[in-house]
Amino acid sequence: MPNHLDNGSDMPTVHLAWASSNAATGSLPDGSRVLVLSEAGCGRCNTCQLRGDNFCASPVLAGKDWTATIDVERALVLPLPPQIADERAVLIPFVARITRALRRSAEQGEGPVGIIAETELHPLAVKLGAHTGIEITTVHAAGELNRALHLSSQPRSMEQALLAIGRMGFVFTSSLGEPASALIPEYYHHMIVKESAIVGTGRPSRKDVLDAVEFLARGLVDQELVACTAMQDATSSKIAAQNHPASFPVSVTRLS
Incomplete structure (x- = not known):
């Protein structure tokens, strides 16, 4: 997966939405949808790890719209097949x-x-x-x-x-x-x-x-x-x- 950051990092930026599951979907800056494995975490807190989740679980970090942009290791980001719509990805x-x-x-x-x-x-x-x-x-x-x-x-x-x-x-x-x-x-x-x-x-x-x-x-x-x-x-x-x-x-x- 290509690098989508401008800071020289080898980690893509993934936009994660608040959801009550232990696997989150997100989108890269190029618009492609991805799945982020549950081992992911930005390192700023360990709430997601304790919950077994991989999205930002802190309102302070996530914001009022319950979304966050975090850096996730490339190996933990998987392309989401187009056959799986967003409503089915929660499964x-x-x-x-x-x-x-x-x-x-x-x-x-x-x-x-x-x-x-x-x-x-x-x-x-x-x-x-x-x-x-x-x-x-x-x-x-x-x-x-x-x-x-x-x-x-x-x-x-x-x-x-x-x-x-x-x-x-x-x-x-x-x-x-x-x-x-x-x-x-x-x-x-x-x-x-x-x-x-x-x-x-x-x-x-x-x-x-x-x-x-x-x-x-x-x-x-x-x-x-x-x-x-x-x-x-x-x-x-x-x-x-x-x-x-x-x-x-x-x-x-x-x-x-």
Whole structure:
């Protein structure tokens, strides 16, 4: 990527907009759109690093319009494909976390990956490689949601699993080193599922982010994932408001 600064620096200037995600998009002075990886930071404070974000999180630095221009290392700036519109670019961090969860499950043996899906989507989940096993009903501040959890330790492919998740719901993965299966023993009639177990744990790697960009550019994640993201955010906010920041109750029964 060419240098866009006049001060002799080898770092391009990226305009970052305030957003509640851990991957930000911006634009270079030549107008090209880019994605800035979450390891970025201007060095003037460490708020973005603590939050796992890569945009300026300080109102003093960002200004009233919540935008900022910061210098970002060239290696951390990736061109954004034209197929990914701005409204879909906000999905990149969410898809990257899913990609990380799938990769950790498939390549590192960190336990099965589960898909929380609407009950009527059982056939589709099985077709895409999931194993029907446990039915759950989640109850939280937003009301009652009836969903089914399908466990799949070996998705037929990351693309198929990601497509299924995009259509059907969230991902259950390892939490604190425990496989997802340990979180849902058959004999439990009630359990607490940590929010950290949803959509994976830890910061996505560069490869996870690149894969997420590719999946979005190829249309493997449809717009329904936006609704999933919004619902998760709303649920998390209401849980936090009730002083339950890390869990929500789930009733578990075996499927016949």
